[in-house]
Amino acid sequence: MDNDCMNNIEDRKIIYQLINFAIKHKKIMQNYLDETGVYQAQHRLLMEIFHNQNASQNHIVKSMDVSAATIAVSLKKLEKGGYIKKEMDEVDNRLNKITITEKGKKVVEQSKQIFDSVDGRVFEGFTEEEKLTLFLLLQKLNDNLNSMEDELKSKKERK
Template structure:
């Protein structure tokens, strides 16, 4: 980067670049993931179920930080389309285990390939050292945001 460019780069410009990257990345990912036949929220849900076999609806809601009602709607759609099935827990009839089907696993595998290919393209031309530096810098940003979240949380608890 030339010195004239470096002088123009402030916090606002860096934040704008990070947000712009996140928006573009999400649009591109959505374009490729749409080909799997599963919507964004359903896709996230399928990936979560694949990572946690026989998970309960409540556990999914907690891990994804959404309401059980929201999860129920998405699960119903996934079940109707044959991506998952539910089985009653033998130990507790009130609980349903969510099981991914072969059709669901196919989408998960397809998605993993999409993630892998996209990640390779995003980091094309980066050296290992550049990726390490970027990772460390992003961790610093994340730590600062974590501190801010904790401040907000503690202020809410005091009021």
């Protein structure tokens, strides 16, 4: 880019680049993750279960900020596929403890390798300083969005 363009870049062009990046990244990740045999939403759930062994369904719903119905459907599919097991809690029969099976652990391990590989390729040619600068700038953008989100919440609460 020439210097004149760099000095006058429009905000929406930057936002377009961020959105375009996110869309491409998601598409590429999904393409690689399809090899694991687990759909994206189920994959995220499987990772959550891996990191929170014996978690209850309610705990997963809260930690992932997803509806109970969505989690229930995904858990059923993961259980049917042999990736997780549900066991009734001995102390409270209303709760199910959810654990990951060996098959599920293999998918998680395969996924971690995919993440590492894609992340490495995305940041190819970046110096540590450039990555830190980008991180700090994105954090600043996120802080601005969080502030806007808080304003919207308080507006709704006042109505």
